[in-house]
Amino acid sequence: LERQVASLEEYVRKHFPQAEYIVIKDVASGLKENRKGLRKLIDLARRRQIDAVVVAYRDRLTRFGFTYLEELFKAYGVRVVVAFQEEPKDYMQELVEDLIEIVISFADKI
Amino acid sequence: LERQVASLEEYVRKHFPQAEYIVIKDVASGLKENRKGLRKLIDLARRRQIDAVVVAYRDRLTRFGFTYLEELFKAYGVRVVVAFQEEPKDYMQELVEDLIEIVISFADKI
Numbered sequence: 001l002e003r004q005v006a007s008l009e010e011y012v013r014k015h016f017p018q019a020e021y022i023v024i025k026d027v028a029s030g031l032k033e034n035r036k037g038l039r040k041l042i043d044l045a046r047r048r049q050i051d052a053v054v055v056a057y058r059d060r061l062t063r064f065g066f067t068y069l070e071e072l073f074k075a076y077g078v079r080v081v082v083a084f085q086e087e088p089k090d091y092m093q094e095l096v097e098d099l100i101e102i103v104i105s106f107a108d109k110i
Numbered sequence: 111l112e113r114q115v116a117s118l119e120e121y122v123r124k125h126f127p128q129a130e131y132i133v134i135k136d137v138a139s140g141l142k143e144n145r146k147g148l149r150k151l152i153d154l155a156r157r158r159q160i161d162a163v164v165v166a167y168r169d170r171l172t173r174f175g176f177t178y179l180e181e182l183f184k185a186y187g188v189r190v191v192v193a194f195q196e197e198p199k200d201y202m203q204e205l206v207e208d209l210i211e212i213v214i215s216f217a218d219k220i
Contacts, residue, residue, distance in 0.1 A: 033177045042181060065175020067143045071152060072178060075185040092220070099216050106209050110202070 001025060008056050011083040016052070030063035031098050038062070045076040052079040057087065063098055111135060118166050121193040126162070140173035141208050148172070155186040162189040167197065173208055 026037035044050045055061045070080045122131050136147035154160045165171045180190045
């Protein structure tokens with residue numbers, strides 16, 4: 001995670017040299033809709049305290065519903081920027097963990 | 111689907127007797143983020159032409175990211191009402207179809 005933050009900070013300094021920024025980290029899976037960091041991001045957007053959200057990877061913001069969140073931020077005039085297209089090393093592990101969680105959540109509904 | 115619309119109309123007439131309403135149907139899975147009906151709903155909300163969205167079931171609005179959509183509609187002053195808690199008869203089939211689609215989409219990422 002620390003390495004991801006470092007490369008994201010580098011990205012922001014390079015592409016938005018004038019921008020002030022804060023770092024928000026979420027360790028929870030992108031499947032969880034009620035993550036603390038995400039809640040904070042949405043609050044900042046609602047209070048018009050940010051102009052853009054820069055995430056390392058698309059799945060980092062959310063596993064599902066990315067377009068919904070993008071639309072939500074847009075409603076508050078906030079742009080969503082995805083910094084990196086390549087997937088990180090632990091990508092496969094995250095994918096498998098998320099898939100297992102999905103199967104469990106579906107099993108709960110039966 | 112027609113039966114679902116009929117019971118939803120009955121619900122709206124009972125709970126919001128004064129309300130004017132339009133019916134929007136989506137046949138696509140609640141997994142798809144880019145459904146035509148959903149796009150139309152969001153457009154109506156953005157143009158402040160609706161006050162509330164009434165869906166038959168939570169999963170009908172979206173399989174994942176319900177809270178994101180709820181938040182998006184709230185940003186436009188639109189309330190989301192879930193009419194029925196019980197699941198319809200074809201619920202299991204939908205669940206299985208969605209799960210298969212998820213597994214396929216995860217497999218595509220590998």
